[in-house]
Amino acid sequence: MNALTRDLKQLVELAEKAAPAEGRFRQRLHLMPPTGWLNDPNGLCQFKGLFHAFFQYSPFNPEGGVKMWGHCTSRDMAHWEYQGTALYPDQPFDCHGVYSGCALVEDGRMYLYYTGNVKLEDQEYDYVLAGREGNTVLVESEDGFRFGRKQLLMRNEDYPADLSCHVRDPKVWKQDGRYYMVQGVRTKEDVGEAQIFVSDDRISWSPLRRIRTEEPFGYMWECPDYMDVDGQKILSASVQGLEGEEWRDRNVYQSGYFYIEGDILGEYSLSQYRLWDCGFDYYAPQSFVTEDGRVVMMAWMGMPDCPEYGNSPALAEGWQHCFTFPREIYTEDGAVRQRPVRELEMLKRKVKGAEGHLKAECPAAWETDITGIQAGRFRAVVGGGLVLTYTGSRFEMRFEGPAGEEISGGRRLRYQEMESPDSVKILGDASSVEVFVNEGEYVFTTRYYPGAYTLEVEADGAAVSLYAVE
Numbered sequence: 001m002n003a004l005t006r007d008l009k010q011l012v013e014l015a016e017k018a019a020p021a022e023g024r025f026r027q028r029l030h031l032m033p034p035t036g037w038l039n040d041p042n043g044l045c046q047f048k049g050l051f052h053a054f055f056q057y058s059p060f061n062p063e064g065g066v067k068m069w070g071h072c073t074s075r076d077m078a079h080w081e082y083q084g085t086a087l088y089p090d091q092p093f094d095c096h097g098v099y100s101g102c103a104l105v106e107d108g109r110m111y112l113y114y115t116g117n118v119k120l121e122d123q124e125y126d127y128v129l130a131g132r133e134g135n136t137v138l139v140e141s142e143d144g145f146r147f148g149r150k151q152l153l154m155r156n157e158d159y160p161a162d163l164s165c166h167v168r169d170p171k172v173w174k175q176d177g178r179y180y181m182v183q184g185v186r187t188k189e190d191v192g193e194a195q196i197f198v199s200d201d202r203i204s205w206s207p208l209r210r211i212r213t214e215e216p217f218g219y220m221w222e223c224p225d226y227m228d229v230d231g232q233k234i235l236s237a238s239v240q241g242l243e244g245e246e247w248r249d250r251n252v253y254q255s256g257y258f259y260i261e262g263d264i265l266g267e268y269s270l271s272q273y274r275l276w277d278c279g280f281d282y283y284a285p286q287s288f289v290t291e292d293g294r295v296v297m298m299a300w301m302g303m304p305d306c307p308e309y310g311n312s313p314a315l316a317e318g319w320q321h322c323f324t325f326p327r328e329i330y331t332e333d334g335a336v337r338q339r340p341v342r343e344l345e346m347l348k349r350k351v352k353g354a355e356g357h358l359k360a361e362c363p364a365a366w367e368t369d370i371t372g373i374q375a376g377r378f379r380a381v382v383g384g385g386l387v388l389t390y391t392g393s394r395f396e397m398r399f400e401g402p403a404g405e406e407i408s409g410g411r412r413l414r415y416q417e418m419e420s421p422d423s424v425k426i427l428g429d430a431s432s433v434e435v436f437v438n439e440g441e442y443v444f445t446t447r448y449y450p451g452a453y454t455l456e457v458e459a460d461g462a463a464v465s466l467y468a469v470e
């Protein structure tokens with residue numbers, strides 16, 4: 001351990017000790033930082049039975065700062081235990097941030113790949129074409145708690161020459177005996193794409209090919225991910241720079257996916273881009289495969305560079321942001337769906353059931369299932385001011401009236417055009433709501449800061465059940 005690592009470790013521990021342990025809006029079921037700021041999920045895996053999740057962590061300031069990897073573990077993906085900081089920005093190649101990356105688990109070892117961020121100092125630099133390093137780094141662990149030496153694998157000069165300095169967020173998988181890595185890139189022409197690298201030994205990597213859309217699609221793809229869900233191949237990317245009518249009422253940046261027809265390593269074509277989530281707070285998702293073979297995904301329940309809305313009630317408690325509840329990604333008739341991981345079922349206790357209408361006070365963590373919705377007749381009010389409703393052509397998540405304004409942190413309206421919904425599942429936590437429409441055909445996620453946990457459902461003819469989640 002060098003002197004910088006030692007001091008950083010001490011400072012982080014001091015900040016964590018000084019932080020308030022209580023707070024009305026601290027989440028019960030969602031991974032959140034002990035103090036300060038959290039963004040992307042990193043290094044998600046199940047390793048020797050235990051779930052590990054790392055996160056982009058800035059403990060000194062809830063509004064962000066230099067990034068390190070915080071570390072949590074869980075047995076059920078609902079209750080997370082903080083394990084301290086795993087990786088500090090303490091080397092010349094990662095001194096301005098241990099940026100996002102992934103875990104590869106093989107033969108009882110954990111391999112963590114990440115981006116070492118460096119911003120050189122000079123007024124001349126634009127930090128797109130000059131002045132920024134995105135280094136690819138590997139760290140290995142035998143037990144998932146002690147992390148070895150950082151190995152610098154690639155620098156910007158090892159990447160294709162037509163790329164800008166923005167190359168980051170490695171995600172690694174193994175296929176037919178070789179290792180593949182996808183990274184998000186911005187080309188020198190300001191086009192967002194995904195770069196694939198190949199390796200035979202996990203250490204020595206070379207650029208293989210570029211995955212792109214036919215027409216340019218945004219200027220940067222962050223946190224790309226490649227997954228196989230029931231045989232359907234999917235490329236996920238968090239895209240910056242989408243413009244035009246289609247994106248007007250959406251978030252500043254998007255997280256979504258393309259179906260891959262063909263072979264990402266051979267001939268392929270990409271489908272239309274589809275959003276993972278239509279709500280306010282969802283970015284930089286990452287998937288992993290559980291030991292029992294499920295594809296599970298978690299995302300940052302937040303939004304970068306978003307001045308319109310925020311989380312000041314959490315900031316007042318000294319922290320900001322959390323992850324989404326882990327979702328199983330599955331397909332139905334070839335189309336992607338999402339549902340909370342099945343571990344949640346073990347934690348549910350039914351508190352109320354009704355037909356058509358239900359009005360209740362909820363515990364801070366709760367779930368409601370509304371099934372058999374008739375002709376799209378559905379409206380729910382959560383926390384007095386968050387309205388979820390189907391209007392005849394679109395499903396809306398809307399903060400309404402003075403009560404809505406009070407609890408929204410500045411959020412207003414998100415919607416998605418769709419046919420009449422059949423079912424809605426809502427998962428509420430102390431300061432978040434996740435809404436799964438039609439078994440997760442569409443999902444809407446938001447933070448909120450309610451005065452009281454109340455729920456009112458109006459859905460003539462539908463079955464409504466309310467559960468406490470413990």
Ligand code: FRU
Binds near residue numbers: 101
């Ligand atoms: C996405 C992102 C990544 C980067 C990380 C830095 O939110 O910008 O591209 O690695 O966050 O915290």
